[in-house]
Amino acid sequence: MRRMITICAAVTALASGAAVLQLKLAVQEKAEAVEALAQKIHEDREAIRVLEAEWAFLTTPRSLQEKSIRFLALMPPNAEQVVTDITRIPFRPKGVEAGEDPGVLLPTRAKPEEKPKNDKADEDKKGQSL
Amino acid sequence: MSATTAYQRLSLEGERKSALDVARNRLMVAVLLFFAAFAVMVIRTVELGLSTPETKQVAERQIVIPPVKVARADILDRNGEVLATNLETSSLYANPSEIKNPADVAARLVAVLPDLSLSEVEEKLSSDRKFVWLKRKLSPREKWEVNALGVPAFQFQREEERVYPHGRLAAHALGYVDVDGNGLGGVEYFFNDRLNDAGRTDEPIKLALDIRVQYALTDELEAAMSAHRAIGAAGIVMDVNSGEVIALASLPDYDPNDIRGVASQQRFNRATQGVYELGSTFKTFTFAAALDQGIATLEDGYDATKPLRIARFTIRDDHPKARYMSLPEIFAYSSNIGTAQMALDIGAERQQKFLRDLGFLDTTNLELAEVGSPIYPATWRKSSTMTISYGHGIAVSPVQLVNGIAAMVNGGRLIPATLTHNDDNWRQGQQVISQNTSRKIRQLLRLAVTKGTGGRSEAVGYRVGGKTGTAEKAVAGGYDRKALISSFVGVFPMDDPQYVVFALLDEPRGTKETFGYRSGGWVAAPVVKNVILRSAPLLGVAPKREDEGLYQQVALMIEED
Numbered sequence: 017m018r019r020m021i022t023i024c025a026a027v028t029a030l031a032s033g034a035a036v037l038q039l040k041l042a043v044q045e046k047a048e049a050v051e052a053l054a055q056k057i058h059e060d061r062e063a064i065r066v067l068e069a070e071w072a073f074l075t076t077p078r079s080l081q082e083k084s085i086r087f088l089a090l091m092p093p094n095a096e097q098v099v100t101d102i103t104r105i106p107f108r109p110k111g112v113e114a115g116e117d118p119g120v121l122l123p124t125r126a127k128p129e130e131k132p133k134n135d136k137a138d139e140d141k142k143g144q145s146l
Numbered sequence: 147m148s149a150t151t152a153y154q155r156l157s158l159e160g161e162r163k164s165a166l167d168v169a170r171n172r173l174m175v176a177v178l179l180f181f182a183a184f185a186v187m188v189i190r191t192v193e194l195g196l197s198t199p200e201t202k203q204v205a206e207r208q209i210v211i212p213p214v215k216v217a218r219a220d221i222l223d224r225n226g227e228v229l230a231t232n233l234e235t236s237s238l239y240a241n242p243s244e245i246k247n248p249a250d251v252a253a254r255l256v257a258v259l260p261d262l263s264l265s266e267v268e269e270k271l272s273s274d275r276k277f278v279w280l281k282r283k284l285s286p287r288e289k290w291e292v293n294a295l296g297v298p299a300f301q302f303q304r305e306e307e308r309v310y311p312h313g314r315l316a317a318h319a320l321g322y323v324d325v326d327g328n329g330l331g332g333v334e335y336f337f338n339d340r341l342n343d344a345g346r347t348d349e350p351i352k353l354a355l356d357i358r359v360q361y362a363l364t365d366e367l368e369a370a371m372s373a374h375r376a377i378g379a380a381g382i383v384m385d386v387n388s389g390e391v392i393a394l395a396s397l398p399d400y401d402p403n404d405i406r407g408v409a410s411q412q413r414f415n416r417a418t419q420g421v422y423e424l425g426s427t428f429k430t431f432t433f434a435a436a437l438d439q440g441i442a443t444l445e446d447g448y449d450a451t452k453p454l455r456i457a458r459f460t461i462r463d464d465h466p467k468a469r470y471m472s473l474p475e476i477f478a479y480s481s482n483i484g485t486a487q488m489a490l491d492i493g494a495e496r497q498q499k500f501l502r503d504l505g506f507l508d509t510t511n512l513e514l515a516e517v518g519s520p521i522y523p524a525t526w527r528k529s530s531t532m533t534i535s536y537g538h539g540i541a542v543s544p545v546q547l548v549n550g551i552a553a554m555v556n557g558g559r560l561i562p563a564t565l566t567h568n569d570d571n572w573r574q575g576q577q578v579i580s581q582n583t584s585r586k587i588r589q590l591l592r593l594a595v596t597k598g599t600g601g602r603s604e605a606v607g608y609r610v611g612g613k614t615g616t617a618e619k620a621v622a623g624g625y626d627r628k629a630l631i632s633s634f635v636g637v638f639p640m641d642d643p644q645y646v647v648f649a650l651l652d653e654p655r656g657t658k659e660t661f662g663y664r665s666g667g668w669v670a671a672p673v674v675k676n677v678i679l680r681s682a683p684l685l686g687v688a689p690k691r692e693d694e695g696l697y698q699q700v701a702l703m704i705e706e707d
Binding site for chain 2 (some may be wrong): 068144
């Protein structure tokens with residue numbers, strides 16, 4: 017009986033000691049992870065500053081306009097194209113009536129002669145604006 | 147428990163205890179001590195494991211994220227777009243005493259940094275000093291290449307660089323900084339202490355500018371400037387109800403990222419620093435003064451049959467009608483003769499007071515150091531009164547004119563112009579003319595576009611009103627007939643004015659498209675029209691069919707011939 021108690025006590029003590037040690041290590045690990053996370057957040061914030069500056073640089077209106085002229089078949093809208101009343105938007109035509117969607121990209125690949133034509137149209141537009 | 151009673155019994159029987167019993171008792175003491183120690187450990191274990199839950203421990207810990215430290219606060223536009231920011235960069239220095247063969251190292255360094263001079267680098271690297279700067283503010287690529295050289299004597303110092311991602315856009319409003327990050331121009335200079343305030347570097351300054359509108363304005367001005375081979379151009383877009391400057395452009399401009407070798411001509415801010423005799427756009431104020439003070443009504447008129455002579459001047463009309471003209475006609479056809487006569491009725495004193503109330507005789511309070519002071523005659527003669535009525539003999543900066551026009555159309559409140567985004571700025575407004583007069587001025591401005599000299603500013607759908615201005619440039623001893631300042635000030639939409647758009651071209655030349663004309667109506671009005679067409683959708687002004695009734699009554703008074 018006494019021996020049983022002794023063994024029991026020893027085992028309990030060992031087990032609980034091990035558990036405490038493990039808990040402590042786990043907590044330490046978590047604390048380190050938190051610290052690393054905080055450092056990562058700091059670094060990300062610094063990176064975000066750089067990326068915001070880069071984004072502003074890449075999306076500056078001048079370069080957007082140049083890219084739009086190069087790649088898109090879009091022109092500045094005129095007043096008639098601006099619909100101010102939602103009820104005036106027509107429904108999308110269906111079936112036979114529906115023409116092929118022309119898309120917004122310049123068909124440069126399909127028709128290589130299309131591009132200079134578009135450039136000229138843009139020059140005409142510029143000429144008007146002067 | 148049983149061990150304890152056994153021990154007591156044994157000790158009571160004391161006399162006959164054997165050596166075995168003694169040993170046994172001593173062992174029991176040791177066992178008891180161990181039990182006590184284990185008990186303490188068990189209790190402590192349970193306490194550690196249960197009494198303070200892990201979650202609470204973590205929650206109580208303060209998680210500190212190291213703040214991003216910058217030396218100077220950012221500048222944003224009204225939509226939060228970055229206009230100026232501080233980015234980390236590296237500066238290269240070397241310890242020459244660690245370099246054995248300076249000539250070879252210098253040659254390798256110059257190979258990756260071609261803008262350094264070989265002889266200079268060699269001289270620096272051969273010196274006996276322990277520290278020499280080689281190049282400040284390297285780009286990341288340059289830094290990588292220098293590192294790839296593998297010279298241990300090269301070291302980097304962390305530094306910060308001011309970056310303007312939009313380059314030339316809004317350069318005159320933003321200004322620029324020196325190599326140590328102190329503002330030298332624009333809002334960078336004006337708000338230098340605030341931007342460098344160590345406690346507030348994480349709070350950006352928000353400007354009133356809208357970078358998209360700024361680009362529309364700059365782009366159109368650039369196009370007009372090159373088409374008309376002008377020596378300069380300026381433009382402003384202002385919110386009439388808040389006094390906020392939405393766009394401010396001056397050409398030629400510069401890139402604030404690299405201000406080396408920029409001529410003072412490029413740094414000169416024509417929109418705020420330059421003062422110009424702006425010509426007929428000033429008639430708006432003469433009309434406002436006359437209508438507001440009851441000196442004339444829209445039904446009145448003046449005889450504009452022949453040129454007026456006053457002192458040594460002769461006042462002529464650029465678009466002569468040589469007949470009696472009603473007030474709306476005088477405005478729409480921009481008659482100097484009629485306006486000058488009206489100014490005489492107003493009188494020098496009241497004219498001067500009116501212009502002072504509008505801030506034309508003082509320097510503007512805009513948040514820039516580059517602001518020009520107006521030039522006006524020290525002694526206000528009769529001839530001054532007459533010429534000033536149509537914008538000659540008084541020189542003001544474009545931003546002052548735009549501010550004045552905003553007050554004319556917004557219901558009569560003069561709201562100080564501001565470059566910072568400030569929702570409460572309108573509170574500082576002061577009533578300078580009545581609501582009623584403002585309404586009449588709006589009608590006149592609209593009719594000057596639909597029927598008068600400003601026709602080329604008509605942006606269909608956006609109900610533009612405006613006034614042309616063409617003035618000869620003042621030179622020593624008179625005016626240079628060949629050099630013009632052509633401008634146009636437009637307001638839209640005229641039934642509920644939101645924005646003033648101003649464009650000015652300095653010494654434009656006529657082209658085939660303008661039939662050789664170079665007046666404000668021919669060269670500046672189309673700029674305003676294009677800027678409105680491009681920026682109105684961005685600014686949330688919807689195009690709509692015009693309510694003709696607003697102008698009908700006044701329109702009837704304009705006889706077209």
